[in-house]
Amino acid sequence: MATAKELLHMSHLKATKPRIKILEYLMAHHNHPTVDTIFTELAQDEQLNKATIYNTLNTLINVGIVIEIKNGDNSSHYDYFIKPHFHIICKNCGKISDVFYPDFDKIENKMRYEAEKQTGFIASSSHLEIYGLCQNCKNK
Ligand code: ZN
Ligand code: MN
Numbered sequence: 001m002a003t004a005k006e007l008l009h010m011s012h013l014k015a016t017k018p019r020i021k022i023l024e025y026l027m028a029h030h031n032h033p034t035v036d037t038i039f040t041e042l043a044q045d046e047q048l049n050k051a052t053i054y055n056t057l058n059t060l061i062n063v064g065i066v067i068e069i070k071n072g073d074n075s076s077h078y079d080y081f082i083k084p085h086f087h088i089i090c091k092n093c094g095k096i097s098d099v100f101y102p103d104f105d106k107i108e109n110k111m112r113y114e115a116e117k118q119t120g121f122i123a124s125s126s127h128l129e130i131y132g133l134c135q136n137c138k139n140k
Pocket of ligand 1: 090133135
């Protein structure tokens with residue numbers, strides 16, 4: 001598996017310290033953190049203020065390494081997204097769970113292709129989510 005540095009180089013991004021730190025954090029944690037969570041976890045590093053974290057995440061989103069997930073609590077959650085997966089989100093408590101499905105990227109590519117064919121758009125990204133009630137909330 002590629003290191004954070006290698007991924008940045010592959011994406012034609014300069015491997016700056018904030019980018020490496022934040023990408024390494026996201027690669028090691030699958031907790032779908034918010035900017036605040038990342039800030040708290042990496043706070044000992046003085047170079048990382050919230051604006052830097054926010055800007056760095058957007059840079060990583062633009063090259064497709066990271067995705068932004070909204071779970072309905074008005075905050076954005078972030079996720080390392082090299083291994084294709086999708087999310088199921090609890091409509092009650094906002095819990096975000098990973099669903100790994102090998103054909104997922106093929107299906108999403110097909111949907112983008114179909115969207116282009118029917119509308120004449122050029123599709124650049126897509127984002128599919130499933131909503132429901134998590135194990136805790138469904139038992140209440
Ligand atoms: Zn729930
Ligand atoms: Mn995820």
